[in-house]
Amino acid sequence: MSVWRRFVSLLSGRPELPAGFTGRLDGDEDVLAVAALARGGHLVLTQLGLWVPEGAQARRIGWQWVSKAVWDRSALVLTEAVSDGEAGEAVLLADLPPQRFVLADPGRVPELVRTRITGSIRSSQHRELPGGGAWFVQRKVPGRNGVVLQVRPNPGTDRGTVLAVTAEIEARWRQARSQP
DSSP, X not given: OOHHHHHHHHHHTOOOOOTTOOOOOOTTOOEEEEEEBTTSOEEEEESSEEEEEETTEEEEEEGGGEEEEEEOSSEEEEEEEEEEEEETTEEEEEXXXXXXXXXXXXXXXXXXXXXXXXXXXXXXXXXXXTTEEEEEEEEEOTTSSSEEEXXXXXXXXXXXXXXXXXHHHHHHHHHHHHOO
C-alpha cells in the first residue's frame, strides 16, 4: 500500500489492505471492509466489488456480477453470475455454483455486501415465458455512469424465447433512455 493510501486510510478510519493481499486495486478504488477467512486469506470489499481469494491471487467480482449473497452467521455464501450471451446492450446471465466463505471475524462485511448488492439494483421484474420465465434486472455498474439490463432465465426456459423477449425489452429500454 502506498504511503498516500495508508495516510488516507488512517484519516478516514477505513481499513487497510491485509498483509499479503495479491489483488491490484484500481487507482481510485477504496477499501470499505476486510474480513479474515477461517482457513486463511481475506475478503476485501471496495466500492467496485468484492475481492475473493482464488489460488495464489485475489480476484475482484464486480457488484453487478453478484447474483446472490447469503449470510448464515458463520459463512458468506456467494453466487456469482457470468455473461451467457447478449441481446443488444442487455446481458443474459448464468449463475456459477455458490462459493462458501467461512469468516473468522465478519465485522461489517455481511452488512456491506448486502448494501452494495441491493444498492446496485435499480429495478427488477420477473416475467413468465414459455417453459419458465426470466428476471429482468437493471443494475448500476460501479465506477461507470448508467445502468445495464441483465436477464437471468429460469432453468428450462427456452433460450430463443428469452433472446426474442429480451431484444424487445432492450429496444424499448434503450429508446426510453435516449428521450429527454
